[in-house]
Each structure stands twice: as structure tokens, then as C-alpha cells.
Amino acid sequence: MERVETQKVDQKGRPLGRRALETRRRLLDATAELLGKRGVREIRVVEIARKVDTSPATFYQYFKDVEEATLALAEEAAQEMPALAEKLAGAWNSGGGLEIARTLVDAFIRHWDAYHAVLRLRNLAADEGEPRFLQVRRQAMTPILDELARCIRESQEAGLVSPQINAHAASAALAAILERLAAYHTELESLGVTRDDLVETSARILHQTVTGSSGKSV
Amino acid sequence: MERVETQKVDQKGRPLGRRALETRRRLLDATAELLGKRGVREIRVVEIARKVDTSPATFYQYFKDVEEATLALAEEAAQEMPALAEKLAGAWNSGGGLEIARTLVDAFIRHWDAYHAVLRLRNLAADEGEPRFLQVRRQAMTPILDELARCIRESQEAGLVSPQINAHAASAALAAILERLAAYHTELESLGVTRDDLVETSARILHQTVTGSSGKSV
DNA sequence: AGTGCGATCTGACAGACCGTCAGATCCTGT
DNA sequence: ACAGGATCTGACGGTCTGTCAGATCGCACT
Numbered sequence: 179m180e181r182v183e184t185q186k187v188d189q190k191g192r193p194l195g196r197r198a199l200e201t202r203r204r205l206l207d208a209t210a211e212l213l214g215k216r217g218v219r220e221i222r223v224v225e226i227a228r229k230v231d232t233s234p235a236t237f238y239q240y241f242k243d244v245e246e247a248t249l250a251l252a253e254e255a256a257q258e259m260p261a262l263a264e265k266l267a268g269a270w271n272s273g274g275g276l277e278i279a280r281t282l283v284d285a286f287i288r289h290w291d292a293y294h295a296v297l298r299l300r301n302l303a304a305d306e307g308e309p310r311f312l313q314v315r316r317q318a319m320t321p322i323l324d325e326l327a328r329c330i331r332e333s334q335e336a337g338l339v340s341p342q343i344n345a346h347a348a349s350a351a352l353a354a355i356l357e358r359l360a361a362y363h364t365e366l367e368s369l370g371v372t373r374d375d376l377v378e379t380s381a382r383i384l385h386q387t388v389t390g391s392s393g394k395s396v
Numbered sequence: 397m398e399r400v401e402t403q404k405v406d407q408k409g410r411p412l413g414r415r416a417l418e419t420r421r422r423l424l425d426a427t428a429e430l431l432g433k434r435g436v437r438e439i440r441v442v443e444i445a446r447k448v449d450t451s452p453a454t455f456y457q458y459f460k461d462v463e464e465a466t467l468a469l470a471e472e473a474a475q476e477m478p479a480l481a482e483k484l485a486g487a488w489n490s491g492g493g494l495e496i497a498r499t500l501v502d503a504f505i506r507h508w509d510a511y512h513a514v515l516r517l518r519n520l521a522a523d524e525g526e527p528r529f530l531q532v533r534r535q536a537m538t539p540i541l542d543e544l545a546r547c548i549r550e551s552q553e554a555g556l557v558s559p560q561i562n563a564h565a566a567s568a569a570l571a572a573i574l575e576r577l578a579a580y581h582t583e584l585e586s587l588g589v590t591r592d593d594l595v596e597t598s599a600r601i602l603h604q605t606v607t608g609s610s611g612k613s614v
Numbered sequence: 615a616g617t618g619c620g621a622t623c624t625g626a627c628a629g630a631c632c633g634t635c636a637g638a639t640c641c642t643g644t
Numbered sequence: 645a646c647a648g649g650a651t652c653t654g655a656c657g658g659t660c661t662g663t664c665a666g667a668t669c670g671c672a673c674t
Contacts, residue, residue: 195621217524219437224660233624238662298523305516305579306435312583343600344593350584351598354576355569361523366568375562380569382561383605392610413650442631451653456633
């Protein structure tokens with residue numbers, strides 16, 4: 179999988195030089211940091227600019243608005259996903275299925291912890307219908323979604339999972355667990371649910387839904 | 397369950413008269429409508445005011461800011477939840493379990509469709525850590541969460557569900573499915589997953605997780 | 615080292631919104 | 645019809661946005 183270094187350009191389409199790339203990166207970092215502190219509605223371009231000790235005009239040289247900077251950050255986060263999806267490669271229906279599920283859940287939570295604010299915002303914008311954010315999210319989730327759907331269909335063909343279940347809907351449901359719990363887990367922990375509980379429980383629901391094996395007493 | 401009509405007050409704590417209540421309501425309705433159109437970041441108090449044909453100053457008479465108006469709307473939405481949670485009352489482990497699950501999923505999606513924009517915003521603010529929104533969300537979800545957790549524990553005691561599963565974590569995971577898919581379902585439908593598929597599939601995952609019965613070939 | 619020129623940054627400004635308050639307007643009870 | 649409280653709003657200082665023209669910077673070349 180070749181990674182073509184995307185050619186960054188400024189608001190007028192001109193490619194960026196060394197100095198400009200540095201500035202752009204500093205702006206992005208500042209944006210990411212602020213996204214973690216203030217609520218979405220309180221993010222000010224002025225503040226981002228101040229943080230990197232430059233003028234708002236500089237920000238607008240690189241991004242149309244805060245949203246566009248966020249999009250860039252979301253794209254960066256999305257690049258991590260393929261690696262994460264590879265964890266699904268193994269055979270779910272052999273003995274290692276549950277372990278695969280655990281690994282996936284754990285990795286997913288880690289990923290969300292690393293990009294919490296950005297991913298939250300990505301999902302908000304996507305939910306609001308912003309096409310570019312819809313696309314980034316889809317691009318990020320597709321590897322996992324497809325792989326889950328494939329496994330489920332396999333199990334269905336083997337008669338392990340009810341044909342009444344729609345593989346796509348099911349994989350979306352499982353992804354929903356991953357996303358939501360990864361976003362929530364801190365709150366849940368403050369309510370007495372261990373992170374380990376979360377991983378173990380989610381992994382079992384995943385495993386059960388994908389393979390149909392209930393593992394009652396294990 | 398008595399419903400004490402909460403005493404509405406203006407920004408200075410004074411109770412509202414007839415005219416004021418009407419104005420407040422019109423402001424809330426306008427806010428709700430705009431929340432559905434613009435993105436969160438684009439909501440302007442001026443615009444809400446204009447829509448109600450009044451001045452921004454009037455808005456501030458009733459709400460500290462847009463967020464507070466949203467909170468009021470979220471509280472209204474939350475009042476629907478207890479009725480919805482009652483759908484869980486039946487016995488999951490008897491034959492009707494799957495049907496209960498279907499009803500729940502369907503009702504939940506309906507609820508989200510009715511308050512989409514407000515609930516999305518409620519969750520955003522809650523995710524961002526706003527205490528008042530965290531509380532509204534918790535208040536709204538608790539009935540369902542508790543009931544699910546109770547059922548799961550029952551199934552565990554009956555040896556139908558693995559003791560490795562944490563009932564609270566599991567109910568949170570199931571709630572995650574409900575919330576996320578209710579929010580997503582329009583997008584999923586545009587991707588070829590029927591609403592019925594969604595309901596049936598989610599219901600089956602719920603049912604399976606709560607009762608441990610896999611219903612393979614049904 | 616010095617110079618020229620494109621690359622990069624920023625001061626300054628017009629336009630829009632926020633949030634507040636004093637005073638205007640409206641309504642109700644008598 | 646009128647007093648007095650309830651409700652609304654004009655008007656304003658402060659902050660932010662988004663845009664340009666002009667200032668500054670630093671590399672390429674001699």
C-alpha cells in the first residue's frame with residue numbers, strides 16, 4: 179500500500195514550501211489542542227492564531243475555516259485505521275475468535291483516546307450531513323465494517339447465525355458499540371464499570387454476533 | 397408518576413406570565429427548527445430572534461445562551477423516555493423476548509427521528525463534559541439502561557449468559573447500538589440497508605445479548 | 615557577501631454577532 | 645380610564661470573522 183504524500187496547498191491552490199508546511203502543522207496542532215479544551219462552539223480562529231503566535235490572517239491562508247482544519251485532522255486520524263482493521267484478519271470461527279475481538283475493541287478504544295476530540299467533531303459534522311466528513315468517516319470505518327460483514331455472512335452460510343440478520347446492519351451495530359463505548363468509556367468508568375469489563379463485554383458481544391457462538395459458561 | 401409543571405423563570409429568576417410563556421415557547425420552537433437546518437456552529441441568536449420576529453435582547457431575557465435553550469429542549473425530549481422504557485416490562489426469557497426487542501428498537505428510532513437535532517446536540521455537549529447535559533442524558537437513558545442490566549443479570553443467574561459479561565457494560569453497549577443506529581439510520585438506508593433490516597437485526601442482537609439465546613435458524 | 619524575487623506573513627478594516635441595560639410599550643386589575 | 649408591574653427593544657461597547665494590499669523573509673544565484 180503506497181502512501182502518496184498528499185500535496186498540501188494554500189487557499190489559492192499554491193503548493194506549500196518548507197516554512198509554510200511548518201506553520202500549517204503548528205496551526206493544526208494548536209487546533210487539535212483547543213478542540214480538546216473548549217466546546218466546538220467556542221473554538222475561535224483568533225485563539226488558534228494566538229496560540230501559535232501569529233495572526234488570524236495566517237490561519238486563513240491555509241484553511242477556509244476551523245471546520246476545514248478539523249477535516250485535515252480527521253483525515254490524519256483516519257490513516258491509522260487500515261492497520262487497525264488488519265487485526266480482524268484471523269479466523270473468527272476458530273478458537274481465537276474471542277481473542278481477536280478483544281484485541282479489536284482494545285485497539286479501537288486506544289485509537290479514540292488518542293483522537294477523541296477530533297473524532298467526536300468528525301462524527302458531529304458527519305451526522306449533520308457535511309459530505310466531506312461523511313466521506314472521511316466512511317473511509318475510516320469501511321475496512322472494519324466490510325470485514326465484519328464478511329465474517330458474519332460466512333457464519334450465516336455455515337448456519338451459525340440466523341439468516342434474518344442483515345450482515346451490513348449487524349456490522350454497523352457492532353461498529354456503533356465500538357464507537358460509542360470508545361467515546362463514553364471514561365464516563366462509564368466513573369460510574370464503576372472497569373475498562374477491562376468494557377473490553378471483555380464488548381468483545382463477547384462482537385464475538386457472539388459474528389460467530390453465533392454464545393459461550394455461555396466460559 | 398406525578399408531573400410537577402416546572403416553574404419557568406426568566407434570567408433574573410422571576411416567574412413568567414402568560415405572554416412570556418408564549419414568547420419563550422416560540423423561541424424554543426424556532427431554536428429547534430434552526431438546529432435541524434444549520435450546523436451547531438452556525439446557530440445565531442439573532443437568527444432565532446428574527447424567526448420569531450423579535451429582538452435578540454428578548455432571547456437573552458429567557459436564556460443565558462443558545463446552549464441553555466438547547467438544554468430546555470433536551471429536557472422536553474427526555475420526558476418521553478419513561479413511557480418508552482415501559483416497553484421492556486415484559487419477560488425477555490419467555491417467547492415474546494424478541495418481539496419486545498423489536499418494539500423497543502422501533503420506538504427508539506422513532507424517538508430519535510422526532511428529536512434528531514436536539515438529541516445529537518445533547519450528546520455532543522454531554523461528550524464534551526457539560527454537566528447539565530450529562531445529567532439530562534443520564535436521566536433519559538437510565539430507565540432503559542437499568543432495565544436491560546436487570547434482565548441480563550437474571551439471565552446470568554439462570555446460566556444463560558456468561559458471567560464474564562458485565563451487565564452494566566453490556567447494557568451500555570446495547571444502548572450504544574440503539575443511539576448510534578437511530579442517529580445513523582437515514583445514512584444507512586441510503587447505503588441499501590432497509591429500516592426493517594435495521595430493526596430486525598438490532599432486535600436480534602439485543603435479544604441474544606440479553607437472553608443468551610442465539611436463535612440461529614429462526 | 616550582495617541582490618532580486620517569489621514565498622510567507624500581517625496590519626487594518628468592513629461586516630456581523632454577542633450580551634447588557636435603561637427606557638419604551640403593553641396588559642391587567644380596579 | 646389609569647396605575648404599576650410585566651415584557652420588549654433600541655442602542656452600544658466589545659469581540660470575532662474573513663479579506664487585501666503591502667511589508668517582510670529567505671532562498672537562488674552571482
